[in-house]
Amino acid sequence: MVWHIFKKDWKLLWPFFLVVAAAQFIPAIIHVRLGLFGENLMLVRLLPAALAIAVFGAAFLVVSIVQQDAIPGIRQDWLVRPVRHRDLLLAKVLFVLVLVQGANVAADTFQGLASGFPFVHSLSAAAAHNLFFTTTFTLPALALASVTSNMMEAIIGGLTAFCGGIAVSILAVLVHGGEQDLYPTNGTGEGWLVSLAILLSVLFGVSAVLGIQYFRRKTFVARSLVAMVVVLFMLCLQMPWKPAFAIEQRLSANPGAGRSVSIAFDPSLGKFQRPSGITMSDEEMWKHLRGEEAKTDVFLPLHVTGVPSDAVLKADKSQIRLIGSDGKVAYSGNGEDLEVRQEGASDGQATIYQETDIPDAVYSRLKNRSLRLEVDYSLTLFRLSSANGIPALGGDQRAPSLGWCATQVNESGTDIELRCMQAGKGATCATVFLENISTGLRNPIRSACNPDYAPRFEVTSEDPMSRFGVNLPFRDPSGLAHFPVDGPQLPKSQVVVRLYQPEDHFTRHLMIPSVTLQDWESK
Numbered sequence: 298m299v300w301h302i303f304k305k306d307w308k309l310l311w312p313f314f315l316v317v318a319a320a321q322f323i324p325a326i327i328h329v330r331l332g333l334f335g336e337n338l339m340l341v342r343l344l345p346a347a348l349a350i351a352v353f354g355a356a357f358l359v360v361s362i363v364q365q366d367a368i369p370g371i372r373q374d375w376l377v378r379p380v381r382h383r384d385l386l387l388a389k390v391l392f393v394l395v396l397v398q399g400a401n402v403a404a405d406t407f408q409g410l411a412s413g414f415p416f417v418h419s420l421s422a423a424a425a426h427n428l429f430f431t432t433t434f435t436l437p438a439l440a441l442a443s444v445t446s447n448m449m450e451a452i453i454g455g456l457t458a459f460c461g462g463i464a465v466s467i468l469a470v471l472v473h474g475g476e477q478d479l480y481p482t483n484g485t486g487e488g489w490l491v492s493l494a495i496l497l498s499v500l501f502g503v504s505a506v507l508g509i510q511y512f513r514r515k516t517f518v519a520r521s522l523v524a525m526v527v528v529l530f531m532l533c534l535q536m537p538w539k540p541a542f543a544i545e546q547r548l549s550a551n552p553g554a555g556r557s558v559s560i561a562f563d564p565s566l567g568k569f570q571r572p573s574g575i576t577m578s579d580e581e582m583w584k585h586l587r588g589e590e591a592k593t594d595v596f597l598p599l600h601v602t603g604v605p606s607d608a609v610l611k612a613d614k615s616q617i618r619l620i621g622s623d624g625k626v627a628y629s630g631n632g633e634d635l636e637v638r639q640e641g642a643s644d645g646q647a648t649i650y651q652e653t654d655i656p657d658a659v660y661s662r663l664k665n666r667s668l669r670l671e672v673d674y675s676l677t678l679f680r681l682s683s684a685n686g687i688p689a690l691g692g693d694q695r696a697p698s699l700g701w702c703a704t705q706v707n708e709s710g711t712d713i714e715l716r717c718m719q720a721g722k723g724a725t726c727a728t729v730f731l732e733n734i735s736t737g738l739r740n741p742i743r744s745a746c747n748p749d750y751a752p753r754f755e756v757t758s759e760d761p762m763s764r765f766g767v768n769l770p771f772r773d774p775s776g777l778a779h780f781p782v783d784g785p786q787l788p789k790s791q792v793v794v795r796l797y798q799p800e801d802h803f804t805r806h807l808m809i810p811s812v813t814l815q816d817w818e819s820k
Contacts, residue, residue, distance in 0.1 A: 298380060298384040298388075299384045299387045299388045300388075302366070302380070302384065302388035302389075303388045303392055305365070306362055306365050306388070306389075306392055307392075307396075309365060310358070310361055310362060310365070313357075313361060314358060314396060314400075316354070317354040317355055317358045317397070317400065318400035320347075320354045320355075321351050321355070321400045321404040322404045322407065323347045323350070323351065324347045324348050324404070324759075325404040325405065325408035325411075327343060327344050327347055328344075328408055328412075328760060328762065329408055329411040331344075333701070333703050333718055333764075333766075334703070334705065334714065334716055348759055352434065355400075355434075355435065355438075356434070356435075356438045356455075357448070358397055359393055359439055359442060360438060360441070360442040360445075361448070362389055362393060362442075363389050363439060363442035363443055364442055364445070364446065364447060364451070366389075367445075367446040367447070368443050368444070368446075368510045368511065368516065369445065369446045369516045382511045382512050383511075383512075385511060386507060386511040386512075390439070390507075393439055394431070397435065398430075398431050398435060401430065402420075402424065402427050403423075404423075405419075405422065405423030405427065405761040406419045406420050406423040408423075408761060408762065409720045409761065409762070412701065412718060412720075413695070413701060414701075414720040418721065419720055421720070421721060421753075422720040422756070422761040422762065423761050425721055425722070425753065425754050425755065425756040425761070426721075426756045426758075426761035428754060428755075428756075429492070429755065429756060432496045432499055433495060433496065433499055436499065436500070437499060437503060437526075439503065440506040440519075440526075441454050441455060441458070443506065443507055443519070444506065444510060444516055444519045444520045454520075454523075458523065458524075458527050461524065461527050462527050462530065462531050465527070465528055465531040466479075466531060479534075479535060480534055480535060481535070481536065481537060481538035481614075483534075485613045485748075486545075486613055486677065486725070486748035486749050486750040486799070487541045487542060487544075487545050487750060488749070488751075489749060489750060489751030489752075489755055490536065490541050490545070491533055491534060491536050491541070492751070492755060493755065494533040494536060495530060495533045496755075498526065498529045498530065498533055499530065502525070502526030502529065506519045506522050506523055506526070509522065538614060538616075538675070542613065542675045542802065542804070545750060545802045546802045546803065546804075548750075549799075549800065550798070550799065550800050551800040551801055552801060553801065554605075554678055554680070554800040554801035555610075555676065555678040555800070555801040555803045557603030557605075557645070558601070558603040558604060558610060558678065558803070558805065559601070559805070560600075560601050560805050560807050561599065561600045561601075561807070562597065562599060562807065562809045562812075563598050563648065564598060565598075566598035566600075566648055566650075567598070568596070568816075568818075568819065569596035569650045569652075569817070569819045570819070571819055592654035592655060592656050592657060592660075593654070593655050593656075593657055593664075593818060594652055594654055595652070595653050595655055595660075595814055595817050595818055595819075596650040596651065596818075597650065597651040597653070597670075597672075597809075597812075597817055598650055598817075599648065599649050599650065599651050599807075600646070600647075601646070601647045601648070601649060602647075603645050604637055604639050604643070604645050604647060604678075605639065605643075605645060605678075605680070606639055606641060606642045606643050606645075607639065607640070607641065607681035607795075608639050608678060608679060608680050608681070608797070609636065609637070609638050609678075609679040609726060609728070609744075609746060610636070610637040610638075610639075610676060610677075610678055610679075611634075611635070611636045611637075611676070611677050611679065611726070611746055612632070612634070612674050612677075613675045613676065613677055613802075614674075614675045615631060615632035615633075615651065615653075615672055615673070615674050615675070616629070616630075616631055616632075616672065616673045617629065617630055617631065617653050617670065617671070617672050618671045618672075619663060619668045619669075619670055619814075620669040620670075620671065621666065621668060621669075622667070627659075627666075627668065628659050628663065630653065630654075631653075632651050632653045632672065633653060633654065635651055636649075636746060637649055638728060638744065640742065640795075651672070660814060663814055664813070664814045664815040664818075665813065665815060666813070667812070667813055668811070668812055668814070669809065669810055669811065670808070670809040671807065671808050671809075672806070672807040672808075673804065673805075673806055674804060674805040674806070675802070676802070676805060677748065677799050677801070678799070678800050678801045678802075678803075679726050679746070679748075679797035679798060679799050679800065680797060680800045681795055681796070681797055682698070682797060682798040683696075683698040683796045684794065684796070685698065685699050685702075685793070685796075686732075686734075686792070686793050687702050687703075687704055687715070687791060687794065688704065688790075688791055689704055689713050689787045689788075689790040689791055689792055690705075690706065691704065691705065692704035692792065698724065698796055699719065699723070699724065699765075700717055700718050700719030701717065701718045701719075702716065702794070703715075703716055704716075704792055706787075707768065710772065710784070712769055712770045712771065713731060713768070713769045713771060713787070713792060714766070714768055714769075715729060715766055715767050715768075715769065715792050715794070716764070716765075716766040717764065717765040717766065717794075718762050718763070718764050719762065719764075719765070720761070720762060721753060721756060721761065721762075721763065722749070722751065722753045722756060722763055723764075723765060725746070725747055725748050725749045726745075726746040726747070726748050726797040727744075727745045727765070727794055727796050727797065728742050728744055728745070728746070728794075728795045729742070729743045729745055729767050729792060729793065729795075730742045730792075730793055731771060731780075731782045731790055732782065732790060732791055732792075733781070733782045733786050733789055733790045734789055734790060734791055738781040738786075739782065740769060740770070740771060740780050740781055740782045741780075743767050743768075743769060745765065745766075745767045746797070748799065769792060771783050771784060771787065
């Protein structure tokens with residue numbers, strides 16, 4: 298009976314399926330044509346539209362498949378035919394997973410093969426990419442279709458669920474008071490735990506909805522459960538930071554590797570001075586142009602010890618509290634990025650400034666007061682895993698750790714552009730520099746450490762390929778800066794990429810008994 302229902306749906310929907318399957322290949326073809334550098338602006342602009350067509354086309358196909366034998370109502374012919382509910386459900390799920398998701402897997406695999414990656418790597422990347430897509434999009438579309446009787450009901454139900462999710466977010470913002478507190482893991486390497494929680498909650502919710510609908514036909518109960526899953530989805534996004542980081546600590550590859558790391562306040566370093574008299578960073582300028590809340594930058598001088606050679610110490614999050622003499626918290630917020638790099642052999646000593654942006658209204662109220670300052674650091678220690686050299690001019694090579702990489706000079710003739718692509722999850726923490734092979738001279742190191750601690754099977758991006766890139770300056774058009782490796786040396790130079798893997802996740806607490814904010818405002 299399963300096969301009979303499958304064939305019936307295929308006879309009715311095969312033209313729609315072919316159109317949707319073709320739509321899945323369009324984004325893959327665009328990605329292949331863009332290559333590493335993506336210089337075709339026309340294709341770049343077409344890509345979002347192609348992705349939207351592929352995604353919503355698949356959703357409409359899923360809804361159409363299910364609603365060939367709609368569950369709500371009492372006039373469907375399958376109710377009087379000898380069709381077991383289990384067979385009907387299996388036929389629908391089989392069609393969706395084998396044909397709809399099969400087309401996605403085929404398109405992703407094609408993209409990997411066309412980009413020069415082996416079949417096994419391309420297929421595994423496609424499978425990981427579609428695992429997340431299936432769980433968070435295809436299966437929810439299947440559940441939504443099971444509680445509606447026609448396409449219009451499905452569209453209205455989808456919009457209602459979307460608007461409901463937005464309403465929950467707005468309510469949470471009003472309760473928490475800001476996005477920074479609302480999504481604690483957003484933009485951090487621990488964000489994969491939120492994605493995993495979403496995967497599990499959606500999978501459980503969809504299974505329950507399908508079970509209730511196909512075996513009990515309780516449409517009202519199933520629709521209520523859909524609403525609960527939407528709320529649960531939004532709650533997963535608000536996973537608290539401490540339990541998320543505690544889980545990451547338990548998963549450390551080498552627990553205890555960072556036990557020697559310590560962080561101390563070092564006022565002897567003096568005030569932070571911006572280079573070349575710059576008074577506003579690029580980030581601050583963009584915030585100013587966007588009309589965001591004005592803030593004052595405070596830089597705390599720190600002395601870090603115990604960082605081993607060939608390692609990177611990075612703060613996944615730094616939570617700062619300013620406490621008055623009455624013991625009450627006068628201000629709390631998150632510090633900016635903190636990263637310590639030890640290239641080659643070192644004594645483990647480093648100095649760095651911890652930046653925190655304090656709203657002007659708060660700063661003007663607290664700047665002259667003596668406060669106790671506490672910082673809770675959630676840290677990750679990375680150790681060098683591999684190093685690769687790529688010719689600075691016209692480099693084009695493949696390496697197991699990096700994937701496919703190429704280099705070129707930018708249009709203005711000031712930077713070397715490095716772009717890399719890997720099938721599936723690639724490196725997320727690296728340092729890159731330009732080096733003259735014959736003299737050993739190096740330009741300043743560029744950090745490209747944006748960690749993602751997700752396992753290889755969890756790929757949440759829109760593309761099955763992971764991408765990595767950085768620009769390395771070798772000439773300053775204004776003539777103010779001079780680089781050890783400049784234009785004439787490029788034929789004898791290489792781009793060195795040093796990759797790091799996370800070893801240990803741990804916490805540190807810094808307490809400064811007395812500090813005055815205006816003493817550490819940047820010059």
